[in-house]
Amino acid sequence: MSERMISLTIDNVKVEVPAGTTVLEAAKQAGINIPTLCYLKDINAIGACRMCVVDTGGRALQAACVLPATDGMVVKTNTPALRDYRRTLLELVLSAHDKKCLTCVRSQSCELQKLCKDLGVENGDRFAGKQNEYAIDDASPSIVRDNNKCILCRRCVAVCSKVQNIGVIGPVNRGFATAIESPWNMKLAQMGCINCGQCINVCPVGALREKDSTDQVWQYLNDPDLHVVVQPAPAVRAALGEEFGYPMGTSVTGQMAAALHRLGFDKVFDTDFGADLTIMEEANELIARIQGGGVLPMITSCSPGWIKFCETYYPDFLDNLSSCKSPHEMLGAVIKSYYAEKAGIDPAKIRVVSVMPCTAKKFEAKREELAATGYPDVDAVITTRELARMIKEAGIDFRALPEENFDSLLGESTGAAVIFGATGGVMEAALRTAYEAITGQVLENVDFRDVRGIQGIKEADVKIGDQVVSVAVASGTGNASKLLDSVRSGEKKYLFIEVMGCPGGCVNGGGQPIVSAQTRMTCDPRVERAKALYQEDADKPLRKSHENSEIKKIYEEYLEKPNSHKAHELLHTHYASRPLYLD
Amino acid sequence: MASVKEQYDALDRVIAENKDLPGALMPVLQGAQEIFGCVPIDVQKYIAQALNVTLSEVYGVATFYSQFSLQPKGEYLISVCLGTACYVKGSQKVLDKLTEVLNVPVGGTTPDGRFTLQATRCLGACGLAPVMTVNDEVYGRLTPDAIPAIIDKYRKAEEA
Known part of the structure; x- marks a missing residue:
């Protein structure tokens, strides 16, 4: 047509x-x-x-x-009139802005700053006058809000309510007193905020940012008594390059490993290993639920934004959640047990740092139940953006770095793991392993194309042996709501559902490099970054999690088999419903 | 004075009448303001849940329109017009006199809960400027000197 x-x-x-x-x-x-x-x-x-x-x-x-x-x-x-009009608008915006560009995390990625420069604003104080002073809300472990920089564009409000179906911030009051806030002077941490950070990604200025953990990581690195281990998530390698001038969708896996070595981490492991481990546990949990009459559909549990969303807004689905910890938490638990034993290091002296595309991981790492060894599975979480800042601060010339490998024991991974960073990736990885576990046959074509792509909700019927497994994939919690509503009403039936909290999955996570609204008009980070991950998957010699030799080894030497008692102790968790508001 | 249960029953009726209409939040908030005299946090949470909207949205609307009040208003709501005509005729001085006589700031309520003082935009009675209203009663061509007697009238009405 x-x-x-x-x-x-x-x-x-x-x-x-x-x-x-x-x-x-x-x-x-x-x-x-x-x-x-x-x-x-x-x-x-x-x-x-x-x-x-x-x-x-x-x-x-x-x-x-x-x-x-x-x-x-x-x-x-x-026209001259339009140019004048726009300049005046900018001068008016500046009259209520703190203008502290030199010390702003968004300096050089700020859309207001760029417009002022491009449109030739010469006097930021033309309409100087009364200015509101706002307290900075930094009570959340993930997100910091600074209304002194807010320009009231409402992009954060739109993404929070319309895309994520949450709506924990909105415009309050009127006229000069208008501000974007949570109701009743509550802080974000008191609201049902899921910490996804999508608001940060769409903020044109520095009014929203991640809670910075780089100081904590530098302290670990500077402490000679500590053994500091780092692990980057799959989606980080598909986006980190953007911070160093590479085009969107450039994979920088080898250079990232090199940069992490140079920053001084004692071991550079890979969350991709954790992803392969997750698939071993999750695929077998799914099979056990299907064959043993467990609660279905089973829903993935890798995304901490999604988990908090489920706990807060859909608690009737908690039993559907896989009991698997997310990949970096699994890897953290294994680092402080298996690796600590093998390397002869006291787990009390180990610090695990996760580099994540995600701000919700900062909240997740603080969950008390995620401490399998008695120590937190993960000690600090930094986002892709924070890692880029550390690399710049350390004076590392990222573009000149050679490509290096991850360190052994917990550094090997398969193609199934790297696609965890894109919507549909966890589903596809699980299907690759579940297929072979159920049928006992080799899966020749590992590409499950029906579950790829950026549509908010995807469905597929997958033939495994003589059984048809109905699956669905949702990304963005707004889409998750729609999907869960259709399951709740009985309109839809599935055996397995993947949910990622952010639209497009982790590649578009709240901790990823900022993409301006102008760039988004012609270029979709969800698509470009995912391409890099699927290319990396296609290029890998091994593309099924259970073929990873280090995974085989850890089960032989330590975990026995998926869902064993030991595996449950280290790699699984539980959930609890949460109130909409905290007092 | 209606009991809390009666108040919520009345609110439920307003919600039921409007629930399925587009833009239900405004009439429901107006109803709540009338029933409770204000829209405090518990009432807002109740409305949010009943209409399936966020508390952010409810609070945003309630703080945007000056007709809604988050705290209980006094028995007598005194509104002084600061619209252009009243302003040039000296309504600011009338307002200043009221803050002095009542001993509350603009937007405030007296500790005994009798009077709330507020400034408003044009009340549409410019011919009587400067104008104020006390609940539904209108007072025009005011001077600051006229204020103590008017307030006294309401104080005495209460005592009688």
Whole structure:
């Protein structure tokens, strides 16, 4: 079916676009970047900031982000009046902004800063006057909110309520007193915030950021009595390069391992090993549930944002959650037991640092029940962004680094593990192992393409032996809500469900490098970064978790078999329902 | 004074009437304001759950519109118009006199719970400027000197 095309003229450039396209999108197609601030593709188009105003010859200037292109329309985006208008808008925004760019974590990735530079704002104090002073909310283990930098664009509000179906922040009060806050002066940590950090990723300025843990990691590294072990998650290698000027979707696995060695970690293990271990446990748990009449559908448990979402908003599904810890927690538990014994190191002296694409992992690591050896499985979590800052702070020339390998014992991994970072990846990895465990036959084609891609909800019927296994995959907790509602009502029946808390999975996690709204108009980080992971999977000699030789070894020497008593002690956990608000 | 149960029963009726309409939150909040005299946190949580919206949304609407109050308002709500016509006719001085006579700031309620003082936008009675209302009674062509007698009237009404 062909869409009706319309033609318009923007800055003397003729453009043909499908009906329904906005002037903003049409201009992009004509190679014209209309400045935006509150606009976020597919998520927030409210015409509120007025930065994208254009001249259509009518009486008033129009916001291009909400203006449908019409046939024969003549649009001007760059007139002296428009440039002046936008500069004045920016000066007004600055009148309520703290302007502490030099010490802001978002310096050089700030959309406000960039606009001021690009549009030639010369006086940040033109409308100097009264300014609101806000207390910084840093009570959450994952997210810090600083309203002194907030420009009220509402992108965070939109992603929290519309995409994630949570809505723990919103505009309060009116006029000059308007602020984006949790209701009743509550802090984020008192709300049913799942710590996913999607709000951070979409913030154009530095009003939202991760709770920084780099100081803690530097302290570990500088303590000669400690044995400091690091493990990066699958999705980190697909995005870290962006912080060093590589194009989106560049895999930097080898250089990342080298950088971690140079930072001074005693061992550089790989969360991918933890992912393979997770599959061993989870695939066998699934088989046991199917064959033994356990609670179905079983739902994956790797994503801590999703887990807190389930505990808070869907507690009736807690028994459906796999009891498996997430991969980095599994690896942490194994480092402080198996590895500690083999290397002859007192687990009390070991510190496990996880590098994660995720802010919710910071909350997860603090869960008291995740301490299999009596010590926390994981001691500190830093995000991809924080690792990039540490590398820069240490003066490591990332682009000049050679490619290095992860360290042995807990560093080997298969293709099944690396795709954990993308939506559908855990499902596909589990199916590869479950298929062979159930049928006893070799799975020739390991690609389960039905569960790949960025659609919010995916379904597939997978034939395993003489059984058809119905599976579903959801990413983003808004999509998870829809999927769980359909299961709860009995409309849908599945045996196995994968949920990742962030849209597109961990590649688009709340700890990943910031992608500006302008870049998102033409380039989807969920797609580009996932490509890097699937390429790495395809290039691996081994693509099924149970073929990993270090995995075989740890079961032979230590864990006996999947879901053994020992495995349960170290690698499994439990969940509890949580209140919507804490006093 | 209605019991708490009666108040929530009344709220349930307002919710039931509006639940399935688009934009149900506004009429429900208006109903709650009337029933409880304000929309405190427990009432907001109740509404959020009943309408399946977030507490953020309820609180956002309740703090956006000045007709909603988070704390109980006084028995007599005194609203002084600071619209343009009243302002140029000296309503600020009337308001200042009221803060002095009642000994509360603008937006405040007297400790005995009798009077709440608020400033409002145009009340639409510019011909009588400067104007204030005490509940549903309108007072026009005010001067600061007229204020003590008006307040006295309400204080005495209470005692009688």
